[in-house]
Amino acid sequence: MKNKKQHLPKTISWEAQEFIQHKKSTGWYLGFVLISAGLLIFALFTKSIITIITFTLLVIVVYIFSLQSPRQITHTLSSSGITVGNLLYPFKNIKSFWIVYRPPEVKTLNFETTAYLNNQVAIQLDSQDPIEVKLFLEQYLIEDLDREESLSDIISRNIKF
Numbered sequence: 001m002k003n004k005k006q007h008l009p010k011t012i013s014w015e016a017q018e019f020i021q022h023k024k025s026t027g028w029y030l031g032f033v034l035i036s037a038g039l040l041i042f043a044l045f046t047k048s049i050i051t052i053i054t055f056t057l058l059v060i061v062v063y064i065f066s067l068q069s070p071r072q073i074t075h076t077l078s079s080s081g082i083t084v085g086n087l088l089y090p091f092k093n094i095k096s097f098w099i100v101y102r103p104p105e106v107k108t109l110n111f112e113t114t115a116y117l118n119n120q121v122a123i124q125l126d127s128q129d130p131i132e133v134k135l136f137l138e139q140y141l142i143e144d145l146d147r148e149e150s151l152s153d154i155i156s157r158n159i160k161f
Helices: 024-044 049-065 132-139 151-158
Strands: 012-017 072-078 082-083 088-092 094-102 108-115 120-124
Touching: 012 132, 024 049, 072 132, 082 108, 082 120, 094 132, 094 151, 108 132
Parallel strands: none
Antiparallel strands: 012 072, 072 082, 082 088, 094 108, 108 120
């Protein structure tokens, strides 16, 4: 039997949304308003200007993000590294990768970089073959078989954010 790695392409490229956009119901917005009102009432009750400003900004930022639509981004795997849109992550700056594949909800390529902040990156696989991605990346990176979806991703998906 021939080695499958002999037949791997030199690059793999696909387009996918920046993130999964969940349709938000009236109930979602009602819950958001109630939680926001509760936070702001609490902030006013504490009479702390910093708490009031922080919660007000938090409510505004969450609302703005809830209205954003995802961009369509081109992802490319090559011998140089992983390119997400116009941003290249060289393999030397990536510690490991893992794939979370539980269709239809979760289909992501994840990797951890050496960066101090924002060191975990999740890329939507969309209709891209996860086995092909895995075999390609194994040539350059260590696959972390113990990693799963991050808690923040699980929470975001469950509250439809």
